[in-house]
Amino acid sequence: PGASVLAKLLMAVTISTMAVSIVTLAALLLGKLTLSTAQILVIWLTMIVGSLPFAAIGLWIGSWSSAAAAPAWANLLFLPMLWLSGLFIPLPAFLKPWVVIWPAFHLNQLALGLAQVDGFIFIPTELAAVVLLAITAICGVLAVRRLARVG
DSSP states (O other), X not given: OHHHHHHHXXXXXXXXXXXXXXXXHHHHHHSOOOSOHHHHHHHHHHHHHTHHHHHHXXXXXXXXXXXXXXXXXXXXXXXXXXXXXXXXXXXXXXXXXXXXXXXXXXXXXXXHHHTTOTTXXXXXXXXXXXXXXXXXXXXXXXXXXXXHHHO
């Protein structure tokens, strides 16, 4: 099961590369970016590698749920994460302390920290990286263990 999980993680990185490249190209052609080329490349690469924790979470969900139920479980986790991580809309003050529980917030902080985008960094870049590595490792190990037991 370890090789299967690794192959699925690599496939997630491949798909992420295509998706992030399309969005980056659209932003460059249609948007007004005030970032340097180096900052854009750092964010691009961070988003691609940053797909690993989310893929590991998805693999873990898929390891314990049926094929029919896995999308529903994933949506129950990922959709609130997108909105409650503060990436798209400003959150009310009572929700702001809770953004740290969401991996999407940490990926955002890692990308902005590595690209040195001032004004949007709220936690140390190293902490964001450690949290994402821990999520990837924990969910990856849980998925491998579950798949080894039940196949």
